[in-house]
Amino acid sequence: MPKAKYESIYHDLKHKIEQEEYAYQDLMPSENRLTEVYGCSRNTIRRALSELASIGYLQPMHGKGVRVIYTPVPQSEFLIGGIESFKESAARNHLTTHTKVIRLEELSATRVIAKKTGFPEGSLLYELHRIRYLDGQPLILDINFFLQELVPNLTVTIAEKSIYDYIENELGMPIATSRRHMTVEHATREDETYLALGDYNCLAVITGRVFNADGIQFEYTQSRHRPDFFCFQDTAIRTK
Amino acid sequence: MPKAKYESIYHDLKHKIEQEEYAYQDLMPSENRLTEVYGCSRNTIRRALSELASIGYLQPMHGKGVRVIYTPVPQSEFLIGGIESFKESAARNHLTTHTKVIRLEELSATRVIAKKTGFPEGSLLYELHRIRYLDGQPLILDINFFLQELVPNLTVTIAEKSIYDYIENELGMPIATSRRHMTVEHATREDETYLALGDYNCLAVITGRVFNADGIQFEYTQSRHRPDFFCFQDTAIRTK
DNA sequence: ATAGAAAGCTTGTTTAAACAAGTTTGGCAA
DNA sequence: TTGCCAAACTTGTTTAAACAAGCTTTCTAT
Numbered sequence: 001m002p003k004a005k006y007e008s009i010y011h012d013l014k015h016k017i018e019q020e021e022y023a024y025q026d027l028m029p030s031e032n033r034l035t036e037v038y039g040c041s042r043n044t045i046r047r048a049l050s051e052l053a054s055i056g057y058l059q060p061m062h063g064k065g066v067r068v069i070y071t072p073v074p075q076s077e078f079l080i081g082g083i084e085s086f087k088e089s090a091a092r093n094h095l096t097t098h099t100k101v102i103r104l105e106e107l108s109a110t111r112v113i114a115k116k117t118g119f120p121e122g123s124l125l126y127e128l129h130r131i132r133y134l135d136g137q138p139l140i141l142d143i144n145f146f147l148q149e150l151v152p153n154l155t156v157t158i159a160e161k162s163i164y165d166y167i168e169n170e171l172g173m174p175i176a177t178s179r180r181h182m183t184v185e186h187a188t189r190e191d192e193t194y195l196a197l198g199d200y201n202c203l204a205v206i207t208g209r210v211f212n213a214d215g216i217q218f219e220y221t222q223s224r225h226r227p228d229f230f231c232f233q234d235t236a237i238r239t240k
Numbered sequence: 241m242p243k244a245k246y247e248s249i250y251h252d253l254k255h256k257i258e259q260e261e262y263a264y265q266d267l268m269p270s271e272n273r274l275t276e277v278y279g280c281s282r283n284t285i286r287r288a289l290s291e292l293a294s295i296g297y298l299q300p301m302h303g304k305g306v307r308v309i310y311t312p313v314p315q316s317e318f319l320i321g322g323i324e325s326f327k328e329s330a331a332r333n334h335l336t337t338h339t340k341v342i343r344l345e346e347l348s349a350t351r352v353i354a355k356k357t358g359f360p361e362g363s364l365l366y367e368l369h370r371i372r373y374l375d376g377q378p379l380i381l382d383i384n385f386f387l388q389e390l391v392p393n394l395t396v397t398i399a400e401k402s403i404y405d406y407i408e409n410e411l412g413m414p415i416a417t418s419r420r421h422m423t424v425e426h427a428t429r430e431d432e433t434y435l436a437l438g439d440y441n442c443l444a445v446i447t448g449r450v451f452n453a454d455g456i457q458f459e460y461t462q463s464r465h466r467p468d469f470f471c472f473q474d475t476a477i478r479t480k
Numbered sequence: 481a482t483a484g485a486a487a488g489c490t491t492g493t494t495t496a497a498a499c500a501a502g503t504t505t506g507g508c509a510a
Numbered sequence: 511t512t513g514c515c516a517a518a519c520t521t522g523t524t525t526a527a528a529c530a531a532g533c534t535t536t537c538t539a540t
Contacts (some may be wrong), residue, residue, distance in 0.1 A: 004462070004493060030520065041495045046521090054294070056419045059455030063502030063520050067455030068415065095370065118311065176311065177297045178476045182443045184424055184467035192424030201441050202467055204424045215265070215299030227424035227442055234419045236476060244523060270490065282527045286491090301489050302534030 008047040009038050017057050018068050022182075028058065028066040056235030073233070086132050086140065087162050095134050102154045102194065103129040108149070117220035118209045119147050128159055131194045134229065138195050141224040144230040150218040173212050180208035182232060185224075195226050204230040249278050250288040257297050257310050266297065267305040290384065313473070324340045325379065328373050328400050333375050335357030343369040348390070357385050357460035358449050364388040368399055371434045378435050380444075381464040388428065390458040413452050420448035422472060425464075435466050444470040 016022050029037070049066060050056045059072040076091075090097040104128055108181040125145045132140035144163075144202045146154060151167060158166045160161040167173050185205045189196055195203075203224045256262050269277065274285045292298045297310040330337040345367050347353075354361040356461060365385045372380035383404075384461055385393060391407060398406045405414050425445045435443075443464045450459040 007494080032520090034432055043496085044494060047493090053417075056417055059451055059453070060521065061454055061502090062522065063504085064454075065503095065520065069419075069451055069455045069457075071449075098468055115446055175478050177296055177299055177478070178291075179309075180474045180476065182422060182444075182472040182474065184440075184465075185443065186440075186467075199441070200424075200426075201439070202424065204422075204444075208310075211299055211309055212299055213299070214304075215309045217309075225424075232422040232472075234420045234422065236420065238417070239417050245525080273488085283526085284524060288524090300491065302492065303534090305490065305533095305534090 005040055006036075006044050006047040007050075009034075009040070010051050012047060014057065015054060017052070017068055018072070020072075022068050024068055024071050024167065026068045026070065030065065047156045050194075054235070054237065084147055085184060086142070087165075090134060097135075098133050099160045100131045100133070101125065101128070101159045102131060102158055104154065104159060113145075118217055119145070126154045127152065128154070129190075129193065130159060137229075139229050141178075141194055143222040143224070144222040147216075150212065150216065162203070165169045167218075175210060175215040176212045178208050180206055180209075182206050191224055197226060198228075199229050201239075203227060205233075206232070244281055245278075246284050246287040246291075249274075249280070249285065250291050253288060253292060254297065257292070257308055258312070262308050264271045264308055264311050268308065270305065294475070294477065295479075312449075313479055315381055327380070327405075330374060337375075338370045338373050339400045340373070341368070341399045342371060344368065344394065344399060350367055353385075359385070359387060366391065366394045368394070369430075370399060377469075379466045379469045381434055381471065383462040385460040385462070387413070387458045389454065390456065398405075407458075415450060416453040416455075417451045418448050419451075420446055422446050431464055433466075438464060438468075440467050443467065444472075446472070 022028055025134045031042050031045050035042050038045065044103050049058060049060065053060055058066050059069045060066045069216050087097060095104050106127055107124040107127055109117065109121055109125055119125060126148060128144045130140050130142045132142060150173065151171065164175065168175060183205050184202050191197065191203055204227055206223045209217050210221060211217050258385055271285050273316055275282050278285065289298060289300065297308065298306050300306045327337060336398045339354050341345060346366055347367055349357065349359050349361055349363040349365055351361050366388060368384040370382045371378050372382060390413065403416065408415060423445050424442050426442050431437065431443055444467055446463045448461050449457050450461060451457050
């Protein structure tokens with residue numbers, strides 16, 4: 001499905017790196033070599049390589065070559081990374097899931113809610129609380145606010161399936177960018193009621209604003225994760 | 241001191257967005273307009289714009305324009321993001337800091353340590369435990385493993401100042417890429433001893449491998465954060 | 481008046497070329 | 511043999527051009 005040339009080269013190289021055809025610490029073929037292999041220009045190769053560098057797969061070295069620094073991650077954990085729905089994450093980890101809606105109501109954004117969520121004061125919103133189960137265990141309390149104007153006609157049925165699927169495929173609104181904060185917070189009464197926290201008295205909390213492809217925020221979300229199944233991945237590139 | 245043209249354009253535009261000269265939800269000037277303003281080619285402009293999109297400042301819209309989606313973040317929190325030393329983060333937040341070394345010893349990587357840290361078995365390492373204080377409060381327990389071959393002659397004095405400064409400026413080794421995991425873990429005996437955890441019984445833990453510009457891993461690090469001062473920032477772009 | 485085509489914007493992809501700058505190799509001269 | 515320099519690699523930056531594709535405006539034909 002990649003329509004752009006650099007995308008298919010990116011995916012091809014990514015796959016070869018993950019299969020360790022290009023192994024950890026190896027040098028990649030030179031850009032000129034890859035140009036011949038893929039029958040494209042050097043710029044197109046460089047675009048694919050730079051995206052692989054940005055996800056921490058490659059380390060380019062000026063004058064020397066490009067080194068593979070990808071190492072396989074142990075797939076035992078439920079990993080979060082990128083913008084991914086709960087169901088997508090679960091599927092990637094071969095786990096079964098279901099979702100229970102605790103609360104779904106309409107409201108208008110007060111000044112306090114507007115400040116917290118980033119929506120304009122007075123916006124019509126949906127507030128949605130859901131519990132996410134993985135293999136029968138309640139792991140995540142999701143609290144979402146959706147802009148009714150962009151995500152209309154939200155129902156319990158939709159909320160228990162996949163909202164992202166509804167948004168992208170039924171409403172035809174592409175999801176683009178998400179800016180998130182991660183913190184660790186004390187468990188609330190609601191957390192204790194719905195999640196089997198055991199002896200943990202805090203949770204991993206991911207808070208974020210989600211924008212569509214037009215740069216309009218349509219969602220404010222807070223995911224409250226039971227610590228024992230939470231892992232967030234990230235690659236950082238140091239800028240000079 | 242950006243030496244490349246696209247870097248200085250990037251920084252200039254970033255600054256203007258942060259100053260809200262280009263405000264939230266505004267459209268940026270078109271690429272053709274910006275080429276006139278900055279006197280450069282469209283490619284160079286596009287490079288600057290795409291880096292601003294990758295940090296969640298801009299949302300490009302095919303055929304329509306580029307929308308500003310940056311909103312200022314409340315600067316009250318101690319934010320983590322990118323590869324940044326503790327001192328750099330503290331300085332950015334106008335806070336005073338000091339560091340106490342708990343433990344500094346040499347060791348050779350056993351099989352277990354090699355698997356955990358990603359260093360080859362038998363590597364000579366430094367193991368370093370430090371407490372980081374912010375305005376007098378013990379907030380972070382840092383546990384580091386350094387490859388002696390690349391980070392030689394580590395002393396308590398260096399460890400209490402800035403190791404990144406030592407590595408980059410004294411040893412002249414550029415730090416490039418860091419792959420990290422974030423989890424929430426039960427407090428250990430060591431955490432309880434050194435950090436004033438109050439009634440928290442867990443911590444935010446950032447675990448990571450750090451690579452130099454040659455793609456060689458020189459550090460394995462674990463930062464154990466007291467929850468109340470921990471906040472991690474991230475921008476995710478959804479890929480189709 | 482309205483539908484629809486066309487023109488003129490916008491961003492997205494790809495190529496080609498030239499040059500800059502860092503590293504390695506190989507050969508030449510002392 | 512040793513030291514040094516030049517040649518031949520490598521990646522990094524910039525320009526120019528052409529075309530694709532999405533969106534908006536304008537004009538035209540019905």
